[in-house]
Amino acid sequence: MTHWIEKQRYIIDFTLSSLLRRKVKNFGLLALYTLIVFILASTMFFTYAIKKEAALILNGAPEIVVQKIVAGRHDLFPLAYVETIKNIRGVASVESRLWGYYYDSLVSANYTLLTPPGNDAAKPSAKTTVVENDSGGEAVKPLFELNGAKLEPGTLIIGNGIARLRAIGKDDYMPFRAFDGKVLNFRIAGVLSSQSELVSSDLMLITGEDFRKLFGIDNSHVTDLTVVVNNPSEVAMVASKIKKHLPDARPIIRDEILRTYDSIFNWRGGMMIVIFSAAVLAFVIFAWDKASGLSAGERREIGILKAVGWETSDVIQMKFWEGAMISLTAFFTGVILAYIHVFFTGSIVFEPALKGWSSLYPNFELTPFVNLEQLTTLFFLTVVPYTVATIVPIWRAATIDPDSAMRFTGE
Amino acid sequence: MIELMNVRKVFNAGNPSEFSALNSVNLHIAENQVTVLKGPSGSGKTTLLSIVGCMSRPSAGRVNLQGREITSLPERFLTDIRRKTFGFIFQQPNLIKGISVLENVMLPAYPLGEKRSQLKIKAMKGLSELNIANKAASKVEWLSGGEAQRASIVRALINDPHIIIADEPTAHLDSKLSYRFMEIIEKFKAEGKTVIITSHDPLVYESSMVDRVVNLRDGQIER
């Protein structure tokens, strides 16, 4: 046993000095390898974290949203329906919502305008729930935060993305062209905190009164309703009852919203998948190149080692240590760099690629989220194939006869 | 001690380039003697040496080493025998570049897993016996031809082999160093080792310490 350990020590020592002998080559190899691991790990961390973020935010989304449908399209919702829904058994409360989009031709960006709960004068139930939503024990990020700024008629609270894009801030004025062509000037009452920028970047909070003025919506209509159900297991049942009582209403349950959002985030992550697969491809080519190459110098050395009494298995062990050392170093360096990149520098390397997606690119400060599964996946994608790839050519080296050492001529 | 019976070696069998390097060679090499294999270039000296030293297998025939049939042994056992029984001195020093002389010399002992401190003492002793202890830490590419040759001799002896095999050891040495080499051979003999050398250098085969000269021609032993 002690012999075996001593032998491994010798082999590792020799491997180390072998690696140092080809400093330039191995350093280049290590750098390339680290880069690939870095890209793979960055994309993986990014996509996972963004999904996690989205899930956290959406957990706080309403259980049921009810829309009115006209000719298959989303239409304004008559407030008269509210009472009907409230009377359905199992419904705890009903909230009306006002929201929509405004296209700003100046910066060619779409803003999402939203009236926060309790800010619509026309609302039948003046229930003033806080924005913070406490569902379950899980930490749920609020959809937006008012940051202490007070929203009153004639003012707006805007998302960070808009503030950056328009280079405006608190107490600046922002002109809007209303549905009838009139120009409305709003004062910025505050900027949303950057906590949940993923969702709030393009968000604009506006009072119900102003919203109706801007889009020409009368007091008897809202955009849609949110319904809170007493018993979560009754969500589907309540939804079908709504559908029965109000045939032109469309109840959408949260799971469906989650799925929709999921596909949006997946799409955003799609960019990442492209980068990811490119990196995997690069890695495969790189590993293959490594696998097929055994330089004349290496062959010669293996011949000498075998001639002086090394077994094929000793040579394979040496190559195994070589592959393991390079790949583990690259793996840990790459993963640590990627962690810093994604969670501390806001994916600075990917930013240009992601920015093309929207002019309102959120400045992510993703919550560090890495699990064992990600690391294992990465490990099996990089370290394992590489180590195998370094051993493979050695099987061919096994065919190098030890007596070839007797026939080497010249140095 | 070593017995070859009807040994044949055919290269590239079945190809148009098929070449028979050894033809029914029968040879007995006695213990504690210096045997020289002599013959023109291409006569099969190196081929014969590699078969004797368990580096390659004959295409036909049998090889007995210390009464044991070795031709049919699996590679692992051959390697083990090679490592423990033979010390090889090649025509070229065949040292591994980029690592120190000391490491090169210790290389054959690595798979045995001996304690490093003991191994180092042994290696240093070997190096000082051949007057190159002062080069232990040097890289091999800095050595002169003769120093490299001596380093490779120390390497051949590190596992304390019974049989020393040297292929054209003096081919790259001047006559002074060649004499020096023969003195080393004499020492081996005095230590009870068996030595097999190939050479076409008269300085070697005419030397007084050589017990037997075997002439090879076209893969056959001349009588």
Ligand SMILES: Nc1ncnc2c1ncn2[C@@H]1O[C@H](COP(=O)(O)OP(=O)(O)OP(=O)(O)O)[C@@H](O)[C@H]1O
């Ligand atoms: N792997 C091989 N494949 C084909 N032919 C080979 C191979 N190895 C050796 N030979 C041939 O076998 C013959 C004997 O070679 P060997 O090296 O034993 O000669 P040698 O007596 O040592 O010659 P020298 O004195 O030049 O070293 C040569 O003609 C050589 O070309």
Ligand SMILES: [Mg+2]
């Ligand atoms: Mg030869």
